[in-house]
Amino acid sequence: MTQSLNILVTGASRGIGAAILAAFHGHDAVGHSTRGGDGLLAADLAEPGIADTLWADALDRLDGRIDVLVNNAGVFEDAPLDAADWTARWQRTQQINLVAAAELCRLAVLHFQARGQSGRIINVASRAAYRGDSPAHWHYAASKGGMVAMTKSIARAYASQGIYAFSVCPGFTMTGMADDYLASRGGDKLLADIPLGRVAETAEVAETVRWLATDAPPSATGSAIDVNGASFVR
Numbered sequence: 001m002t003q004s005l006n007i008l009v010t011g012a013s014r015g016i017g018a019a020i021l022a023a024f025h026g027h028d029a030v031g032h033s034t035r036g037g038d039g040l041l042a043a044d045l046a047e048p049g050i051a052d053t054l055w056a057d058a059l060d061r062l063d064g065r066i067d068v069l070v071n072n073a074g075v076f077e078d079a080p081l082d083a084a085d086w087t088a089r090w091q092r093t094q095q096i097n098l099v100a101a102a103e104l105c106r107l108a109v110l111h112f113q114a115r116g117q118s119g120r121i122i123n124v125a126s127r128a129a130y131r132g133d134s135p136a137h138w139h140y141a142a143s144k145g146g147m148v149a150m151t152k153s154i155a156r157a158y159a160s161q162g163i164y165a166f167s168v169c170p171g172f173t174m175t176g177m178a179d180d181y182l183a184s185r186g187g188d189k190l191l192a193d194i195p196l197g198r199v200a201e202t203a204e205v206a207e208t209v210r211w212l213a214t215d216a217p218p219s220a221t222g223s224a225i226d227v228n229g230a231s232f233v234r
Helices: 015-023 050-061 086-115 138-161 176-184 187-193 202-214
Strands: 006-009 028-033 068-071 119-124 163-170 224-227
Touching: 006 015, 015 028, 015 202, 028 050, 050 086, 068 086, 068 202, 086 119, 086 138, 086 163, 119 138, 119 202, 138 163, 138 224, 163 202, 202 224
Parallel strands: 006 028, 006 068, 068 119, 119 163, 163 224
Antiparallel strands: none
């Protein structure tokens, strides 16, 4: 049986994040959301520097030790080319999807090093990191591409210290964000782009994250796992 782990999951109020948190039954896992409540830690990742507060709160909840960080929090908001606040929309998405995740990754690596312990980081990215996204979502694809590159860099830098990093790249997943995405591209006819014939279930993404956090062999560090029904293959 896998040893009980202390785990922080961001963006855990609904969808993929809630499923990930539920998948860690038997472990001491704490979730995060923007507003908190229902046992979740509160932190608005759009606020620069808030990662320090979130990390400290998670350490306090988990008796001073975190073994696994799961960066799942993210936004999928449009930035049309003619938007007057186009740059501001880019900056908000990068702050939430990439910069806050990077800050938490940094804190996790420093924590693992200070304790002289092994640790794991799982970053939930997107197939958009590889195949791009719509004309109104350059910024989303860029944030997720950056997340994958960051994850690989962490894996290469710290594997010798027992610090492992992985990314998961879902395609359409049955969440509120996916519903918005489908609607923005014409609805169910886009399912024809998925050879599996359906979108992924949140539980499928959550199981992938759980395996990477608890059972994946160290030699898999740096991997990006696709969970997209073969709608994009590399």
